[in-house]
Amino acid sequence: MITLLILGGAAVAAIVAGASLKRKKGVQASSPAAAGRPRPAVVSNPNFAPQALAMSDPEPQPPTFPDLPPVTDPEPLPDFDPEPLPIIEPQPAPEPLQSAERDVEQASLPATDGRPCPAVVTNPDETRETSGQAQAPLVAIKMGANQALELPSTPIDPYPAFRTDIPPGRDARREQAGTPALRSDAVSPPEPLAMSEPEPQPTVPDLPPVTDPEPLPDADPEPIPIIEPEPQPAPEPPPPPEPKQPTIIVAPERSPKQIIAPTGRLSRRQLTPSAVPIRRQSALSDVPTRRQLTPSPVPTIMRGPKPERTNMSRIVKGGLIQTSLACDTSESLDRIREAQTERTLKYIDQAGAEGVQILCMQEIFTGPYFCAEQSTRWYDSVEKIPDGPTTKLMQEYAKKYNMVIVVPLYEEEETGVYYNTAAVIDADGKYLGKYRKNHIPHVAPGFWEKFYFRPGNLGYPVFETAYAKVGVYICYDRHFPEGARELGLAGAEIVMNPSATVAGLSEYLWKLEQPAHAVANGYFIGAINRVGYEAPWNIGEFYGQSYFCDPRGQMLSVGPRDADALVTADLDMDKIREVRNTWQFYRDRRPETYSGIVRL
Numbered sequence: 001m002i003t004l005l006i007l008g009g010a011a012v013a014a015i016v017a018g019a020s021l022k023r024k025k026g027v028q029a030s031s032p033a034a035a036g037r038p039r040p041a042v043v044s045n046p047n048f049a050p051q052a053l054a055m056s057d058p059e060p061q062p063p064t065f066p067d068l069p070p071v072t073d074p075e076p077l078p079d080f081d082p083e084p085l086p087i088i089e090p091q092p093a094p095e096p097l098q099s100a101e102r103d104v105e106q107a108s109l110p111a112t113d114g115r116p117c118p119a120v121v122t123n124p125d126e127t128r129e130t131s132g133q134a135q136a137p138l139v140a141i142k143m144g145a146n147q148a149l150e151l152p153s154t155p156i157d158p159y160p161a162f163r164t165d166i167p168p169g170r171d172a173r174r175e176q177a178g179t180p181a182l183r184s185d186a187v188s189p190p191e192p193l194a195m196s197e198p199e200p201q202p203t204v205p206d207l208p209p210v211t212d213p214e215p216l217p218d219a220d221p222e223p224i225p226i227i228e229p230e231p232q233p234a235p236e237p238p239p240p241p242e243p244k245q246p247t248i249i250v251a252p253e254r255s256p257k258q259i260i261a262p263t264g265r266l267s268r269r270q271l272t273p274s275a276v277p278i279r280r281q282s283a284l285s286d287v288p289t290r291r292q293l294t295p296s297p298v299p300t301i302m303r304g305p306k307p308e309r310t311n312m313s314r315i316v317k318g319g320l321i322q323t324s325l326a327c328d329t330s331e332s333l334d335r336i337r338e339a340q341t342e343r344t345l346k347y348i349d350q351a352g353a354e355g356v357q358i359l360c361m362q363e364i365f366t367g368p369y370f371c372a373e374q375s376t377r378w379y380d381s382v383e384k385i386p387d388g389p390t391t392k393l394m395q396e397y398a399k400k401y402n403m404v405i406v407v408p409l410y411e412e413e414e415t416g417v418y419y420n421t422a423a424v425i426d427a428d429g430k431y432l433g434k435y436r437k438n439h440i441p442h443v444a445p446g447f448w449e450k451f452y453f454r455p456g457n458l459g460y461p462v463f464e465t466a467y468a469k470v471g472v473y474i475c476y477d478r479h480f481p482e483g484a485r486e487l488g489l490a491g492a493e494i495v496m497n498p499s500a501t502v503a504g505l506s507e508y509l510w511k512l513e514q515p516a517h518a519v520a521n522g523y524f525i526g527a528i529n530r531v532g533y534e535a536p537w538n539i540g541e542f543y544g545q546s547y548f549c550d551p552r553g554q555m556l557s558v559g560p561r562d563a564d565a566l567v568t569a570d571l572d573m574d575k576i577r578e579v580r581n582t583w584q585f586y587r588d589r590r591p592e593t594y595s596g597i598v599r600l
Contacts, residue, residue: 313572313573313574314572314573314574315570315571315572315573316357316358316467316468316494316570316571316573317354317355317356317357317358317568317569317570317571318356318357318358318359318494318524318526318548318568318569318570318571319351319354319356319358319359319360319566319567319568320359320360320361320526320527320528320546320547320548320559320566320567320568321344321347321348321351321359321360321361321362321365321528321565321566321567322362322528322529322530322531322544322546322559322564322565322567323340323343323344323347323362323365323530323531323564324530324531324532324542324564325340325368325530325532325534326339326340326342326343327339327340328535329368329370329534329535329536333367333377333378333380333381336366336367336368336381337366337367337381337390340365340366340367341366341390341393343564344361344365345397347564347565347566348397348401348403348405350566351401351403351566351568352397352400352401352403354566354568356401356403356566356568357402357403357404357427357466357467358403358404358406358465358467358468358470358494358496358526359403359404359405359406360405360406360408360496360498360526360528361406361407361408361498361528362408362498362499362500362528362529362530362546363408363420363474363475363498363499363500363528363530364408364409364410364420364500365407365408365409365498366381366390366409366410367381367410368534369500369530369534369542370452371446371447371448371449371451371452372445372446372447372448372534372537372539373446373448373537374448374451378410378452379418379452381410382410382411382412382418383409383410383411383412384411384412385409385411385421385423385434386423386431386434388409388411390407390409391407391409391423391425391431394407394423394425395425395429395430395431396429398425398426398427398428398429399427399428399429402427402428402466403427404424404425404426404427404465404466404467404470405424405425406422406423406424406425406470406472406496406498407422407423407424407425408420408421408422408474408498409421409422409423410452411434411436417454418452418453418454419436419437419453419454419456420436420437420440420449420452420453420456420474420475421434421435421436421437421456422434422435422472422474422496422498424463424465424470424472426463426465426466427465427466427467428466432463432464432465433461433463434458435456435458435460435461435471435472435473435474436455436456436457436458437453437455437456437474437475437476437477438455438456438460438477438480438483439455439476439477439479439480439483440453440454440455440476441476445502445505445539445540446537446539447476449476459486460483460486460487460490461490462487462490462491462492468493468494468571468573469491469492469493469494470492470493470494470495470496471487471490471492471494471495471496471523472495472496472497472498473487473495473496473497474497474498474499475497475498475499475500475501477497478497478499478513478514478517478527479509479513481516481517481520482597484517484520484521485520485521487521487523488520488521488522488523488586489586492521492523493523493524493573493576494523494524494525494526494571495517495518495523495524495525495526496525496526496528497514497525497526497527497528498528499527499528499529499530500529500530500542501529501542501543502539502540502541502542502543503540503541503543504540505540507543510527510529510543510545511545511547511555514527514549515549515553515554515555516553518549518550518551518552518553519551519552519553519583520585521585522551522576522579522580522583522585522586523551523576524548524549524550524551524571524576525548525549526546526547526548527546527547527548527549528546529542529543529544529545529546530542530544531543531544531560531561531562531563531564532562541562543561543562544559544560544561544562544563544565545558545559545560545561546558546559546565546567547559547567548567548569548571550571550572550575551575551576551579551580552575552579556569556570556571557569
């Protein structure tokens with residue numbers, strides 16, 4: 001790095017020296033006179049100072065600019081090849097030496113641009129000898145613009161401290177100047193370090209080499225002899241225990257009519273005069289009872305251990321009737337009612353023969369679904385409930401077959417006030433009440449019911465029949481879960497839904513909504529729909545498929561799509577308790593948070 005710095009400085013000094021030599025030759029630069037006036041020459045002697053000359057004021061002339069000397073390329077630098085450096089063999093590292101005075105100090109000289117420029121200063125009284133030639137002393141390197149840098153013509157040794165060919169005279173001069181010699185032969189060898197012998201370490205005895213274990217012989221081991229156990233003589237059976245005499249408890253003398261079952265009814269067991277009243281005594285106690293009497297011919301009840309209480313399943317057989325239109329709508333209203341009733345009675349007789357206990361027909365079963373048009377003609381098809389002819393007739397059939405019947409009719413409360421209603425008749429023929437359809441549609445393609453029906457005003461009653469608690473929902477009501485929940489809260493176990501609906505409008509909801517009501521409220525549902533097309537309106541196909549579903553939403557039986565039919569199913573009422581104990585919807589409901597539902 002020092003060599004490169006010195007070489008770079010030499011190049012800069014050469015350029016500056018060339019420019020200085022030109023000024024020393026005294027070359028006078030001149031240029032043509034401007035406007036007839038001679039231009040004073042430039043003298044290269046820096047010590048010459050011209051004296052002021054007495055001159056007359058020249059006439060004012062326009063300003064002129066002096067001609068500058070032509071720019072010439074600088075002279076090329078001489079080729080400078082430094083002498084090759086000798087190869088020094090590496091020497092063993094000596095002991096640390098005392099620090100010697102450096103003969104090179106750093107100084108800072110100002111540069112032209114204001115930045116400090118490093119300079120190398122050496123002892124001017126010192127000369128070096130290299131290869132028998134004297135070397136000029138080093139001078140400071142200054143970067144001034146008007147000063148030159150002169151360097152020695154001989155190369156500089158960058159490693160003076162490690163040269164072995166330096167004459168001894170240099171060391172003598174260093175000793176005179178108080179500077180220790182830097183000769184390599186003057187360095188005393190380092191003193192050897194005192195090495196202590198290591199302490200003896202305990203030796204580990206040599207272990208024998210690890211060898212593979214000897215292989216086991218291939219010979220099979222001797223079989224273990226099997227020792228047959230000696231037969232033992234069979235033990236003698238213990239003597240049979242002596243039979244104990246049964247303990248007989250005799251009840252007080254009573255006539256057979258006074259003996260009743262624990263439920264308050266006569267026992268199902270047929271009693272005979274020779275029956276003996278006894279009570280089984282626990283085998284854990286041999287203490288005799290307070291009374292031990294001889295058998296007597298008085299009839300008594302024989303009781304065993306008290307059984308665990310079990311509820312016998314309560315099965316109710318339900319039935320649904322779906323029919324098509326029995327006659328043309330152009331016939332008189334009385335003829336239409338008569339034809340429809342006659343067709344329905346045939347299926348009521350079949351239901352009675354099959355033991356149906358609760359039965360329901362389709363919506364307004366006594367006529368066509370006339371709501372497909374808006375005509376006052378159909379106002380005359382209304383009848384009173386329960387004093388109308390159809391209700392009276394159904395009371396007779398209900399009593400005949402011991403059957404609960406739900407009768408959907410077009411009801412007249414008074415002239416001009418009509419309802420879509422279903423009457424409920426008990427198994428003994430007694431009229432229990434009626435439900436009036438609450439939700440009245442008025443939608444395409446032909447359900448213009450607001451023209452014929454007034455919305456119901458009886459709420460959602462539930463009827464206590466001989467077989468179950470029955471509620472009614474009519475057709476369009478099924479789209480509203482609020483009324484379905486009202487029926488469940490009122491205790492309904494079976495909800496009948498007589499309907500008249502066509503394909504393309506509600507068929508995709510037919511087997512979706514009502515099973516959902518059954519699940520959400522924990523009861524059975526019977527859904528009824530009429531069958532076929534009804535002219536002249538032909539608003540669509542009434543697709544039948546009447547069905548029963550249980551509280552789990554499972555289909556129990558489904559009727560045909562395009563045929564008249566009686567659909568029956570056995571309804572296990574105990575499943576209601578089972579499902580409601582599993583899903584506590586009634587316990588967890590929050591009616592105080594449903595105020596928005598009843599807001600008008």
